[in-house]
Amino acid sequence: MIYITRRERFNAAHRLFRADFTDEQNLEVFGKCSNPNWHGHNYELFVTVKGEVNPETGFLINLKLLSKLIKEKITDQIDHKNINVEVPFMQGKFASTEVLAMAIWDELEQPIAALDAQLHCIKVFESENNFVEYYGS
C-alpha cells in the first residue's frame, strides 16, 4: 500500500451564515466570516489516494489523470466562484472548510475508484494557519 498526493489550488468567495439567522445573529455566531458582502480565500486542496503500485507502469495512479479529474470535478466548478451561490456540489450546504472537504470527498470518491485507486484523504487549507482533513465516514 502506497499513498500519493496531488495538490491543486482554487480562489473563491464565501461567507459563513445561516439563512434562518439575522445578519446580527450571524455576526454573533460567525464573526467577520459572516460579512454579507462576502470575503474570499486562496484555497489549497491536497487529494491523497492509496493503493498498490502497478507492476506494469511503476505507478499507483497516473497523476495526469488524477489532476485532470480533480480539475473537471472540483476546480472547474469552484475556482473564481462564490461557494455559497454557484458551486453545484455545495448547493444548500454550509460554506465552512469542514463541509467543503466532505463535499469534495463525495465528488471524488467514485471517479477515483474508477481509476483503480482508493481515495484516502481530502485536505483543504483555507489559510496558512487553518486546514481540515477528512478521511471519509
Add this chain to the structure above:
Amino acid sequence: MIYITRRERFNAAHRLFRADFTDEQNLEVFGKCSNPNWHGHNYELFVTVKGEVNPETGFLINLKLLSKLIKEKITDQIDHKNINVEVPFMQGKFASTEVLAMAIWDELEQPIAALDAQLHCIKVFESENNFVEYYGS
C-alpha cells in the same frame, strides 16, 4: 540607509470589472476574474520602510508600531471584506492588485513619515504566482 519589511495578511473578495461594461464585455476583457458573484484571495502584504538606524534604540522603526499602523490603516479596513464594495480607500477604484498596491501606498506614506521613517515599497501577493510592487510615483 537600511530597509525593514513587515508582512501582514488579509482575506478579501473582489471582482475585476468596469461598471460601464456589460457582464459579457467584462467577461471578454477580464475573464473569470469578472465573475459578478465575486471570488476572493488570501492577500499577503509586505510593507518596506527605509531610513537610518536610531543610535538610541538600534532600530530603524519599532516594528510593533509599524504593525499596529498597518493594522489600523489597512487590514482592519480590508480583511474579510469585499474590496469593490466596502473598503474606504478603494472606493471608486478598480480592484486590481496594481491599483490596490498604489492605494495602500497612499494610506501609509504619511503615517510612516510621522514615525520618522520613509515608505520604500508596497508588495502585494494575490496568489503564490502573482505579485505587484510599487515604489511610489
Add this chain to the structure above:
Amino acid sequence: MIYITRRERFNAAHRLFRADFTDEQNLEVFGKCSNPNWHGHNYELFVTVKGEVNPETGFLINLKLLSKLIKEKITDQIDHKNINVEVPFMQGKFASTEVLAMAIWDELEQPIAALDAQLHCIKVFESENNFVEYYGS
C-alpha cells in the same frame, strides 16, 4: 469524524542539557545544542483536533476559540521566553522538542475536551528540517 488544525508560532530560547552533567559531558552528548549561553528557535505549533461537524454551525470547533485557548495556555507562556527557565509547563523537564510536544499535549487535552472536541495531534517544528508529532499516550 473530521480533523481541523490550527497553526500558531512562538520564539523561544533553550538548551539541551542535564543538570547532573558537567558542561563537557553535556557537550559530548548534546553537541552545540547544549551551549550554556542558550540558543533559540522560531517554533511552529500545529494543534489538530477531531470530532463531528456540529449540524447547527457547520463547524467542528470555533477556530477563534481554539486559537484563543492555544494563546492562553501555550503561546502566552512560552513566546519570547526561555524554555528551560521560566515556562510553567516545562518546569523540571528536558527542553527537547519531543518533551515540549508532550507537555503541550498535557496542557491542551482537557481544555479542548471542554470545547466538545478531542485533541488528536500536537506537531512542533523546531526548524524547517526537524519536527515532532505526538498523538497522546
Add this chain to the structure above:
Amino acid sequence: MIYITRRERFNAAHRLFRADFTDEQNLEVFGKCSNPNWHGHNYELFVTVKGEVNPETGFLINLKLLSKLIKEKITDQIDHKNINVEVPFMQGKFASTEVLAMAIWDELEQPIAALDAQLHCIKVFESENNFVEYYGS
C-alpha cells in the same frame, strides 16, 4: 510513542520508461516524463521514525545520527546523480517516486532499527504539487 521527522534534500535526473518499450510507446504511456534525454527534480525527503523518548536523554533519537545515516545511505548515493543509471539502490527498478520511496524504506529500515528507533514513514516530494508516502508493507 512519539514521531520525529528529518527533512533532507537531493537533486537528481531521471526518466520514466520501460526498456522493453520503444520511445514512442514510452511517450504514449509516460508522456514527457519519458524524455530519453532525461529531466530532473529537487527532491525533498522526509524520514519519520517512531519510538519512546529515552528518559536519559529526553530524545527519541539523536537527530545528528539520523541525519548522518540518511546522508550515508541515501543522499550520498543519489544527490547530483541519474536515478536510472547510477544509484545503487535503484538498479533495475522503475524510477517513479512511488518506487523510489519504497527503495529508500528498504535502505533505512534496518539501520534505523540499529539506532533503537523504528522507521515509520518515507515521504518524497517530486515537486510542490506531487508527493508519495510509504509506511512499509
Add this chain to the structure above:
Amino acid sequence: MIYITRRERFNAAHRLFRADFTDEQNLEVFGKCSNPNWHGHNYELFVTVKGEVNPETGFLINLKLLSKLIKEKITDQIDHKNINVEVPFMQGKFASTEVLAMAIWDELEQPIAALDAQLHCIKVFESENNFVEYYGS
C-alpha cells in the same frame, strides 16, 4: 511606474561542464555538478515587468497573456528537457543558472515589449538556497 511578477516552474536535467575539458578537469572545476550522467532541478522562474497602469483596464499587463508568452517561449521549450542537449535558446551555451537567466531575458525582452510593457528582471531559483537575478545589460 509599477512592477508585476509572474512565477512559472519547470523541471529539467543539466550538467556543468566544458566540452574542451576532460571529465576529470570538469570534476575538478565544477564538482558533482559536472556528473556526465546528468542531474536535475525543479527550477522556479520569476518574470518581472514594469510600466504604467492602463487607465482603461486597471492593469499594467494582462497576466494571462504574460503567462501564455512565458509558456510558449520558455517553459514549453525547457520543461522536462535536458538543458545542455535540446533547449533551443541554450544551444552552445554553458548550462549555469547565470547563463540560463540571461538567455531567458533574451527570449522574453522583445515579446514583452510587444505587449506594451518592459521586462525588468528575470529571477531563477535552482534550489531553495540558490537563485540568480538579471536586469539586462
Add this chain to the structure above:
Amino acid sequence: MIYITRRERFNAAHRLFRADFTDEQNLEVFGKCSNPNWHGHNYELFVTVKGEVNPETGFLINLKLLSKLIKEKITDQIDHKNINVEVPFMQGKFASTEVLAMAIWDELEQPIAALDAQLHCIKVFESENNFVEYYGS
C-alpha cells in the same frame, strides 16, 4: 552585471536591551524582546553578490566557495550561540536585526571582494513576518 544569492540559516538566542537601562526601562522600550532570560530565532540569511559572468566558467562566483566563506565568517560564529554574549562580530553591539545585518556586511564585504565578486545585499529574516535588507553605506 548579474546577481546571485546564497541562503544560509542559523539559530541563536538574543535580547534587545541597553545596559544603561533598568529591566523596567528595557521592558518599556523593547517589550517582550527585552526578556532578561533571552529568547531566540531561526534566522535566515540571504547573501547577494554581483559581478560579471566569468566566460571561462559560466559562473559569477563559485557558490561552494561563497557558501564556505559564509559558514566560516558568519554561521560558525553565530549558529547555536547567544548573539549578545559570545558572537565576536556582535561584541558591544545592539542585537537588533538591523545591526546584525550591518555587522554581517562588514564581515563579508572584503572576503567576497577577494573572490572577485562584489557584495550587493545582506538580507536577514528574524521571522516569517520581519526581515531587514542592507546594501552597504
